[in-house]
Amino acid sequence: MNWKYFALALAAVTTPAISQPTPGVSVPPEIGVAYGRLGKAIMSHDADGVKSVWAEDFVVNSPNNEVLNRDQVIAVMERDFLEYKDFRKHITFVSQKPEITVVMGYDTMVPIKGPGAGQQVTRPFTDIWAKRTEGWKLVARQATISAVGSPNVR
Known part of the structure; x- marks a missing residue:
């Protein structure tokens, strides 16, 4: 596994700052709160906090085309692969059904370590x-680097 690319994949699930959604796009309150909890948990390397948001069967398709499960991502998080000067989530689309919600947009970040260190990285996601008995859980994520060093997407 290429850990430096995995670190960028992990960055895709952090959320210290959620920018205003695109006009007309509404993020369900429970999911907005969960994104906030997730960002804080990942940035503080709180595995239990991450597990409170990610479903047990959570998977992420990383930029190097590896599908990783929740425990694999948490193991890398605990190795301190996440260091950012800035991280923002820009939500451009939400489709909510009774049991499933799809959220799309792009993240912008300035990694301190790994590929793109010191430059703004843009990642559509x-x-x-999924609605589970214990509340909304993130079950899957796809995120791909679209630009390094470019401040604009769209």
Whole structure:
């Protein structure tokens, strides 16, 4: 596994700052709160906090085309692969059904370590949330680097 690319994949699930959604796009309150909890948990390397948001069967398709499960991602998080000067989530689309919510948009970040260190990285994403007995859980994520060093997407 290429850990430096995996670190960027992990960055895709952190959310210290959620920018205003695109006009007309509404993020369900429970999911907005969960994104906030997730960002804080990942940035503080709180595995239990991450597990409170990610479903047990959570998977992410990383930029190097590896599908990783929740435990694999948490193991890398605990190795301190996440260091950012800035991280923002820009939500451009939400489709909510009774049991599934799809959230799309792009993240912008300035990694301190790994590929793109010191430069703004832009990563479009698709998150799949599922309603479980304990609340909304993130079950799947696809995120792909679209630009390094470019401040604009769209």
